[in-house]
Amino acid sequence: MCGIVGYIGSRDAFPILIKGLKRLEYRGYDSAGVALLSESNHLNVYKVKGKVSGLEESVQKEDISGTIGIAHTRWATHGEPSKINAHPHVSASGKLALIHNGIIENYNVLKERLQQKGYSFTSSTDTEVLVQLIDYMKESGKLDLLTAVRLALREVVGAYALAIIDYTNPDEVIVARKSSPLVIGIGENEFFIASDATPIVEYTDKVVYLEDEDIAILKRGEPLKVIDFSNEELNLEVQTIELNLGQLEKGGYPHFMLKEIFEQPDCLRDCMRGRLRVEENEVILSAVMDHKDKLLEAKRIIIVACGTSWHAALIGRQLIEHYCRIPVQVEYASEFRYSNPVVGGGDIVISISQSGETADTLAAVELARQRGAFIYGICNAVGSSIPRNTHTGSYIHVGPEIGVASTKAFTGQVTVLAMLALTLAKVKGTVKPEELQEILKEFETIPEKMKKALETNEQIASLSKTFTYASNFIYLGRGYNYPVALEGALKLKEISYIHAEGYPAAEMKHGPIALIDTEMPVVVIATHNSLYEKLLSNVQEIKARKGKVIALVSEGDETISKIADYCIELPKTVEALDPLITTIPLQLMAYHIAVCKGKDVDQPRNLAKSVTVE
Ligand code: F6R
Numbered sequence: 001m002c003g004i005v006g007y008i009g010s011r012d013a014f015p016i017l018i019k020g021l022k023r024l025e026y027r028g029y030d031s032a033g034v035a036l037l038s039e040s041n042h043l044n045v046y047k048v049k050g051k052v053s054g055l056e057e058s059v060q061k062e063d064i065s066g067t068i069g070i071a072h073t074r075w076a077t078h079g080e081p082s083k084i085n086a087h088p089h090v091s092a093s094g095k096l097a098l099i100h101n102g103i104i105e106n107y108n109v110l111k112e113r114l115q116q117k118g119y120s121f122t123s124s125t126d127t128e129v130l131v132q133l134i135d136y137m138k139e140s141g142k143l144d145l146l147t148a149v150r151l152a153l154r155e156v157v158g159a160y161a162l163a164i165i166d167y168t169n170p171d172e173v174i175v176a177r178k179s180s181p182l183v184i185g186i187g188e189n190e191f192f193i194a195s196d197a198t199p200i201v202e203y204t205d206k207v208v209y210l211e212d213e214d215i216a217i218l219k220r221g222e223p224l225k226v227i228d229f230s231n232e233e234l235n236l237e238v239q240t241i242e243l244n245l246g247q248l249e250k251g252g253y254p255h256f257m258l259k260e261i262f263e264q265p266d267c268l269r270d271c272m273r274g275r276l277r278v279e280e281n282e283v284i285l286s287a288v289m290d291h292k293d294k295l296l297e298a299k300r301i302i303i304v305a306c307g308t309s310w311h312a313a314l315i316g317r318q319l320i321e322h323y324c325r326i327p328v329q330v331e332y333a334s335e336f337r338y339s340n341p342v343v344g345g346g347d348i349v350i351s352i353s354q355s356g357e358t359a360d361t362l363a364a365v366e367l368a369r370q371r372g373a374f375i376y377g378i379c380n381a382v383g384s385s386i387p388r389n390t391h392t393g394s395y396i397h398v399g400p401e402i403g404v405a406s407t408k409a410f411t412g413q414v415t416v417l418a419m420l421a422l423t424l425a426k427v428k429g430t431v432k433p434e435e436l437q438e439i440l441k442e443f444e445t446i447p448e449k450m451k452k453a454l455e456t457n458e459q460i461a462s463l464s465k466t467f468t469y470a471s472n473f474i475y476l477g478r479g480y481n482y483p484v485a486l487e488g489a490l491k492l493k494e495i496s497y498i499h500a501e502g503y504p505a506a507e508m509k510h511g512p513i514a515l516i517d518t519e520m521p522v523v524v525i526a527t528h529n530s531l532y533e534k535l536l537s538n539v540q541e542i543k544a545r546k547g548k549v550i551a552l553v554s555e556g557d558e559t560i561s562k563i564a565d566y567c568i569e570l571p572k573t574v575e576a577l578d579p580l581i582t583t584i585p586l587q588l589m590a591y592h593i594a595v596c597k598g599k600d601v602d603q604p605r606n607l608a609k610s611v612t613v614e
Helices: 014-026 052-058 107-116 124-140 145-154 256-262 264-272 287-292 292-297 307-326 361-372 407-429 435-455 456-464 479-496 505-510 530-545 576-595
Strands: 003-008 031-037 044-051 068-074 096-104 158-166 172-178 185-186 191-194 206-209 214-219 223-227 301-305 329-332 348-353 373-379 392-395 472-477 499-504 521-525 548-554 564-572
Touching: 003 014, 003 158, 003 172, 014 052, 014 068, 014 191, 031 052, 031 096, 044 096, 068 096, 068 158, 068 301, 068 348, 096 124, 096 392, 107 124, 124 521, 145 172, 172 191, 206 292, 223 329, 256 264, 256 435, 256 548, 256 576, 264 407, 264 435, 287 292, 287 392, 292 329, 292 407, 301 307, 301 361, 301 576, 307 329, 307 407, 307 479, 307 576, 348 361, 348 407, 361 373, 373 407, 392 407, 407 576, 435 576, 456 564, 456 576, 472 479, 472 505, 479 499, 479 521, 479 576, 499 505, 505 530, 521 530, 530 548, 530 576, 548 576, 564 576
Parallel strands: 301 329, 301 348, 348 373, 373 392, 472 499, 472 521, 521 548, 548 564
Antiparallel strands: 003 068, 003 191, 031 044, 031 068, 096 158, 158 172, 172 214, 185 191, 185 206, 214 223
């Protein structure tokens, strides 16, 4: 994963780089480093194990001058998190410093070759091999940096977004990408480099997204130039981005995660805007309308995704099957890509990803595309790799999600999936006008109902204190709320480090019920829907074994609320949209338990927001 930032221009590079790294820390935060070419033309490299704030503190007495520099925040792949393994890595000649996001798969072969040429290595990273390879090409062939990078990358197998500087040429940064994201911001006589646009928006809205195997030359006083591996100059597509700085700040909340949970009603309004037309009794997702013939022909739909996006996919399956009567298969992208899947022309593959950069999801998309499937992307990060590698798609428009645990992206994904199902169902004639009108009217009220659900925040904050003792949790749901149970369990695991399992409630008696004792908290999603009576029996089974039941019920519930130990009342909605409401208290509960336990909510251990390695 990792976040990379770079700057060349006339301003002091260091503050720009540090601010940029902080915006990218969601990508990894186990070590950080910076390389600057100082005013006196020295290559100064500073690194720390730990977060960017530690890096900032550690350089207080150092020379941080310079108007050209590169910086990195790491999520370890090769080599443990440590100062030595942190980037930038410096070449044996002492001239080059390089930062890299990705994995060099043939690093062992390259390393052995370089060792035979007399190179030695101090870190256990694949990145150090890359910088030494470029150094070797440059020094042995007496090449300029650009040519050395170009020739070196021809020998590299793997993924990279990299930036490299050379202290013998303080007017140039070379960057390149393959399968890892890289954006270049174009200012007035200055350039910015970053893994995504968030570190750049403050300075310019003009950006270029590099494509695979692009190499860019950022030179003072010259326009941006991009070439391919055979040194052919490529046309640039300069885009204007619409990210607002306020969206990237915490806005008075103690954590991004809490801010993002509370933003959901507004986010969903943004997501539905212009698409939901209740009076006309229609939903218009333009991508569905533009490709309706292809979608109508579909014999089946396969949805590929990872993590939370995979949970949204499970809800999507129920929505599409119910409203469109098309069979839907949901696959973990990481399994799909290696399963020699039966997929091809006539199949629609929907890929769901918040970041648009998840390596496994991208690979699954690529495989399905090569085999002739039509690919529809559902994504949040505008301009990221998934939207650029799919035939069509819809953005969820919930704004940047910074907290590592996904919250508003999940409800945004479910909202888009519901709109997709309803758009297609209307075109296909598989939904009756009255049924469509009922759900659309209800859809419109969801943001307000979410606000009501958010009013449970204080109740949940106090209830959460009771459960910090727990080392296990079970989450149960059925139908549309079974994926919500999975998602609730995932949220708790990732930020509080409590083991949690999501389960379909009726499956309990086939095994997991053996786990129930007086210590075991069981969260049951038991809002009023067609399976309510069944859930009542499930709750009774748990109570009979003295489990502690925390029930999510609909307002006015008089049955389960009497049996459960704790009850959280939520506004009623139609079954298909219930996940948009029931998810909220589970997000809040995970958040408050983690806060009570003193955990780092926005940057939980071992995780990163954008999983750009497989
Ligand atoms: C969980 C979480 C992850 C992501 C997963 C996929 O809170 O954030 O499970 O959902 O890594 O990421 P995207 O959606 O960016 O492809």
